[in-house]
Amino acid sequence: MSKKLFLLLPLTVLMLSGCTLSFGTGSSTSSGNALDGGVFKSLNKGANWTQKALIQSVNAKKSFVGIDIISLGLDPSDNKAIYAGSFENGLFYSYDGAESWQVAAGLNKVSITNIAVDPADKCVIYATAGNKVFKSDDCSRAWTQVYFDNDLKAIVSAIVIDYASSNNIFIGTSNGDIIKSSDRGASWRALARLDSYVGKIVISPVSSKIMFAGTTAKGISRSTDGGDKWEKLADKLEAFDNSNRFRDLVIAQAEKATVFLATNYGLLKSVDDGNTWLKIELLTAEKDAKIYSIAVNPNDANEIYYTTDTTFYGSSDGGKNWTSKKLPTSRVGAKLLLDPKNPAIVYLAAKQVKK
Numbered sequence: 001m002s003k004k005l006f007l008l009l010p011l012t013v014l015m016l017s018g019c020t021l022s023f024g025t026g027s028s029t030s031s032g033n034a035l036d037g038g039v040f041k042s043l044n045k046g047a048n049w050t051q052k053a054l055i056q057s058v059n060a061k062k063s064f065v066g067i068d069i070i071s072l073g074l075d076p077s078d079n080k081a082i083y084a085g086s087f088e089n090g091l092f093y094s095y096d097g098a099e100s101w102q103v104a105a106g107l108n109k110v111s112i113t114n115i116a117v118d119p120a121d122k123c124v125i126y127a128t129a130g131n132k133v134f135k136s137d138d139c140s141r142a143w144t145q146v147y148f149d150n151d152l153k154a155i156v157s158a159i160v161i162d163y164a165s166s167n168n169i170f171i172g173t174s175n176g177d178i179i180k181s182s183d184r185g186a187s188w189r190a191l192a193r194l195d196s197y198v199g200k201i202v203i204s205p206v207s208s209k210i211m212f213a214g215t216t217a218k219g220i221s222r223s224t225d226g227g228d229k230w231e232k233l234a235d236k237l238e239a240f241d242n243s244n245r246f247r248d249l250v251i252a253q254a255e256k257a258t259v260f261l262a263t264n265y266g267l268l269k270s271v272d273d274g275n276t277w278l279k280i281e282l283l284t285a286e287k288d289a290k291i292y293s294i295a296v297n298p299n300d301a302n303e304i305y306y307t308t309d310t311t312f313y314g315s316s317d318g319g320k321n322w323t324s325k326k327l328p329t330s331r332v333g334a335k336l337l338l339d340p341k342n343p344a345i346v347y348l349a350a351k352q353v354k355k
């Protein structure tokens with residue numbers, strides 16, 4: 001963050017503090033700056049950041065600078081359409097690249113753990129909250145519940161839409177289930193039991209038949225038939241200690257699909273759909289690098305970013321060299337999102353965690 005921005009931010013916060021939305025606390029601890037939450041945006045690959053939490057309002061300026069953001073989503077057909085899921089304060093959405101936001105009123109004060117936008121219809125949006133999946137068919141104006149888990153303690157912890165056929169929706173749960181709808185959420189069937197919290201499901205940009213699911217305690221699993229059958233890849237990662245402790249997972253297409261996997265071991269990559277893996281050297285020791293989120297330029301697999309609880313790291317040469325910048329917030333960099341049309345634009349979700 002530039003010196004100029006450091007001078008302006010307190011004034012901006014002062015102006016907005018009386019108009020900050022009266023939501024819940026949005027935080028899991030009282031430490032840190034109460035007004036450095038929400039979403040941050042960088043126009044230059046993380047070198048400088050600006051807090052983006054202004055909410056459109058007719059009568060007064062409002063913001064969500066005090067809210068923890070735990071998920072980010074992007075419309076695949078519109079790089080200006082950004083979605084931010086909060087902790088206990090519902091969903092925010094922007095149609096101008098985070099310059100201004102609106103509140104998805106129909107979702108109320110719930111924790112939005114995931115957002116997915118239909119690649120074939122930008123007004124069809126899915127959001128997960130607790131043991132439920134909600135769907136909007138009218139660009140966030142109204143929402144209906146399309147999935148309810150019988151286990152009231154379960155969390156729908158992952159969601160992804162098949163870009164080859166958006167009828168197909170895949171969700172993962174905290175109980176380790178992979179579940180599919182083939183009719184845009186009208187009905188569902190179980191595909192696999194992975195026996196551990198499913199943190200993320202991703203689909204290869206090269207072939208939608210190839211999918212990966214990361215679990216917090218059992219490592220990652222792979223499907224090569226569109227999700228019908230799954231195999232655990234623990235044996236292919238056994239050379240890397242603690243690689244069964246999943247942190248994040250992304251796939252960049254570039255010249256060929258490259259899978260990037262963050263675990264408690266560190267950062268790994270595979271260029272053969274998970275059959276073999278290579279270690280990416282980090283700037284700090286692996287035991288000190290608790291990675292919260294990773295992002296990779298979809299067109300250049302050498303351009304890698306990740307966040308820890310205090311720091312934003314970037315590499316332009318596949319991890320041979322890294323730059324490091326203090327995060328623009330006292331909170332954790334919970335999620336990263338790159339603009340696919342202009343990867344120099346990076347979005348950062350800030351949330352507090354217990355330390």
